[in-house]
Amino acid sequence: MALSAKNYENTELIRYIAMDTLDIKILKELQRDGRLSNVELSEAINLSPSPCLRRVKKLEASSVITGYSVTLDRDSVGLGMTVFVDVSLDNHQELATSAFEANVVLFDNVISCHEVSGASDYRLEVVVANLKGYESVLKQIQQLPHVKDIQSNFAIRTVKSGAPLPL
Structure with missing residues (x-):
C-alpha cells in the first residue's frame, strides 16, 4: 500500500x-x-x-546537501569528554517540550539533542573538557523549565563517530 x-x-x-x-x-x-x-x-x-x-x-x-563542515579532533581542541545525557520532563505537553527545546539548542556544549522513546524524553550529546565543565553544563540543564530527571552516561572510548549516511 x-x-x-x-x-x-x-x-x-x-x-x-x-x-x-x-x-x-x-x-x-x-x-x-x-x-x-x-x-x-x-x-x-x-x-x-x-x-x-x-x-x-x-x-x-533542494536541501539534500545542507552544508559543508570540517571534523575536529575533540581532544586537540580541549573537549575530550563526551557525556550522553538522558533528560525526562515533568509533562509532555507542547508548552513543556517547546520550552525545553528552545533552551537546550542555545547550549554550545550540547552538540546533539534527540527526542527519544523509552525511559527518557531526550538524549543529549554533551562535550566538555573535564568533570568540572560537565558539572557546569549539568547545573544549567537542571535549571531548565520542566526538567524532572537527568541520567548521565560518560563515554569511555569512541568506537565509531561521524560516519557517512549509508546511501
Whole structure:
C-alpha cells in the first residue's frame, strides 16, 4: 500500500527528492571528502565538470546537501569528554517540550539533542573538557523549565563517530 501525506495525523509532508545513481555517487564522494573540487568530484564519478556542478547545485537547492563542515579532533581542541545525557520532563505537553527545546539548542556544549522513546524524553550529546565543565553544563540543564530527571552516561572510548549516511 502506498503511503501519502493524508495517511498521517500531523500535517507534515514527507519530501523525497528524485535522485539517480550519479546523484548518489556525488553524495557518497562529498560525504567522504567535502573539500573535493568540482573537477576532482567529476573525475571520481566519471562525469564532466559542468553537469557535475549542475547536479551539486540541484542537490544544494533542494536541501539534500545542507552544508559543508570540517571534523575536529575533540581532544586537540580541549573537549575530550563526551557525556550522553538522558533528560525526562515533568509533562509532555507542547508548552513543556517547546520550552525545553528552545533552551537546550542555545547550549554550545550540547552538540546533539534527540527526542527519544523509552525511559527518557531526550538524549543529549554533551562535550566538555573535564568533570568540572560537565558539572557546569549539568547545573544549567537542571535549571531548565520542566526538567524532572537527568541520567548521565560518560563515554569511555569512541568506537565509531561521524560516519557517512549509508546511501
